[in-house]
Amino acid sequence: MKSIPKLGFKEDLKMEGFESIDLQEFSKRDWSSLGPNTPFLPHRLDFFVLMVITKGSVRHKVDLKEFLVNENECLIISPNQIHALNSESEYHGYFFLFTKEYLLHYFTPNTYFHISQLFNYHLFNPVYQLDKCMMDYAGRVASEYVYSPYVLKNQIISSLFSIILYKLNNRNLLIQSHQNSKQGFDLFEKFKNLIEEEYPNGRNVNEYANKMNISYKHLNEISKRFTNRTAKEFLDDYIILEIKRKLSSTSLSVKEICFNIGFDEPTNFNKYFKKATGITPLEFRTINQ
The missing domain is CATH 1.10.10.60 (Homeodomain-like)
Known part of the structure; x- marks a missing residue:
């Protein structure tokens, strides 16, 4: 009897709560040993995902709906949603994976409020256009994650990442300005x-x-x-x-x-x-x- 697998955040990264993954490198991994837990079969996650496409495009299903994500766009996936990665398209970019605990630790309550609204999949389209500034910041986040020599690496990454999330949520605030209140x-x-x-x-x-x-x-x-x-x-x-x-x-x-x-x-x-x-x-x- 097949149920829907639920994949948790990597144990060795739970304290950090954030991971940046190159999509090209990710697609080349050998997933055969995971059986039904392969990311190319339907599964749930217990963390947030921001998928940024830097080259090419991909059709990605989330909760039975198919979304086309083109170059200079991103797709947001929230905890508990059902999705499966597309193994057929040729595309480049980044996965940014992060937990609720990461947001609560590195972001102010005001920032967390806006970011939480961003991941309200009950209301907003999960595909977003990214401007040049946001694409540059995405590249910098990925680079800092791999190469940063700084003691305050996590703080630097969270500062860069928060700018991306703020700018993404600006679209939602424009669409739904009357819901801009934190109350409730x-x-x-x-x-x-x-x-x-x-x-x-x-x-x-x-x-x-x-x-x-x-x-x-x-x-x-x-x-x-x-x-x-x-x-x-x-x-x-x-x-x-x-x-x-x-x-x-x-x-x-x-x-x-x-x-x-x-x-x-x-x-x-x-x-x-x-x-x-x-x-x-x-x-x-x-x-x-």
Whole structure:
């Protein structure tokens, strides 16, 4: 029975929380010994990824959607998203991998707030155009990571990297300037994290509000502010996405997925999925496998 592998950050780099990888070098590695954990098969990550393309282009699937990433563009992948690297295209660039702990350690609360919004995949397109300045900074981050002789190497890299992330998020602020307030973002992040952890145990939004010690009305306001969706809509969207992930990336039967997601019986599970998508889980699997 195939489930979706979850790949963690390298143990020997967890203290540092950041890694820069050359895409050309990465694609040439021998992954055969990893079996289903190869990055070229569907998997989840428990860290953030910024993929910068310096030459060529690649079509990359994230959560069942295919994105074209061209030269001087980047793709953002958030923790828990399902993706698989493309082994067919010829492209150059960098992977910047980093953990939440890295952001909290090296960035100010104000910077962390903006960067967290940048990785809100529920709302924003994950492909970004990079100007010459940002491409230069990306190259400098990669170079400092490999060659820096400085004692404060991590601080230098984080300073350079923060400029890239700030400039990336500027697009989102222009698109959604009315959501530029920090007020409530901690609660939204807590709600999102709770859903990812607790969704198999219940689909009642009131229960999430109670766990967060806030009212249903307040939770609704927070959800609308950061996603343009009610709390119930946001919860249902996530559950449907998780069902799609399992249908397309595992060999679990529809019945097994039904119980895995937290439904008591398949009939209600099928109705729930069809109401949201217009097709049954089995029809979805047939189309997407």
